[in-house]
Amino acid sequence: xxxxxxxxxxxxxxxxxxxxxxxxxxxxAQETSFSAVDWVDERTSLSGGMRWLMFRKIPKGTxxxxxxGSATLFAFMSQAVTGVFLAMYYDPSAINAYESTRFLTNEVxxxxxxxxxxxxxxxxxxxxxxxxxxRVFFFxxxxxxxxxxxxxxxxxxVLTMAMSFTGYxxxxxxxxYWATIVGVNINGTAPLMGPFLSDFxxxxxxxxxxxxxxxxxxxxxxxxGLLGALIGAHLYMVARLGTTAPPWMKxxxxxxxxxxxx
Numbered sequence: 135x136x137x138x139x140x141x142x143x144x145x146x147x148x149x150x151x152x153x154x155x156x157x158x159x160x161x162x163a164q165e166t167s168f169s170a171v172d173w174v175d176e177r178t179s180l181s182g183g184m185r186w187l188m189f190r191k192i193p194k195g196t197x198x199x200x201x202x203g204s205a206t207l208f209a210f211m212s213q214a215v216t217g218v219f220l221a222m223y224y225d226p227s228a229i230n231a232y233e234s235t236r237f238l239t240n241e242v243x244x245x246x247x248x249x250x251x252x253x254x255x256x257x258x259x260x261x262x263x264x265x266x267x268x269r270v271f272f273f274x275x276x277x278x279x280x281x282x283x284x285x286x287x288x289x290x291x292v293l294t295m296a297m298s299f300t301g302y303x304x305x306x307x308x309x310x311y312w313a314t315i316v317g318v319n320i321n322g323t324a325p326l327m328g329p330f331l332s333d334f335x336x337x338x339x340x341x342x343x344x345x346x347x348x349x350x351x352x353x354x355x356x357x358x359g360l361l362g363a364l365i366g367a368h369l370y371m372v373a374r375l376g377t378t379a380p381p382w383m384k385x386x387x388x389x390x391x392x393x394x395x396x
Contacts (some may be wrong), residue, residue, distance in 0.1 A: 187373045195383035202266035209259035216252040226350035228343035231306035256298050263294050275378040283371040286364055293361050300353040
């Protein structure tokens with residue numbers, strides 16, 4: 135009976151039925167990375183959770199519209215990374231905010247590039263999250279049993295708009311200053327909570343230096359933390375409940391659901 139020859143890893147040398155350790159640098163690097171992953175997984179058992187999160191059934195008719203959520207997540211990660219580098223040079227004080235922004239843009243190596251990524255990336259993230267919400271609405275993905283995930287998505291939309299609004303003031307130039315005053319005054323016209331919200335955003339009754347530091351803290355700490363937590367819950371719900379089929383495709387009903395309906 136013929137024996138089946140097992141494949142060997144790149145760089146491994148097989149002699150006399152025994153496989154030697156890889157001799158090339160690539161083979162050694164691969165073996166080291168595999169050993170490190172196995173060491174971590176043995177102590178954390180993360181592989182099962184990762185397989186449950188990443189490997190799931192996709193309904194028929196899935197198309198590029200379904201990538202809008204992932205694109206929005208990538209935009210948020212880009213904003214987080216570029217925001218960290220910008221925070222290294224930014225001074226959230228009424229006296230030095232504009233000068234630190236100018237220094238970052240004109241003097242720091244690749245500062246203008248990173249700031250441009252952060253500035254235009256915020257607009258891209260807002261556009262993507264609106265498109266993602268529109269896709270979910272028109273595809274009917276907000277219906278049972280995904281109502282809770284839809285509510286989480288609405289909160290994420292509101293937080294994204296709030297993060298864009300608070301970040302607009304940080305350069306502290308004439309345009310951002312007066313535009314923020316107009317935005318805060320518009321919020322103050324809301325019934326009941328409007329005046330309290332305006333006082334909270336201004337840090338008092340008047341627009342001053344405290345307003346800038348408050349906007350910076352909300353933009354850098356409060357909203358990103360809430361976004362990260364809600365994104366984790368949103369992804370868990372997507373993995374838990376699965377993806378809905380497009381409205382023009384007839385979704386296949388699983389035997390378990392069919393028995394429950396009967």
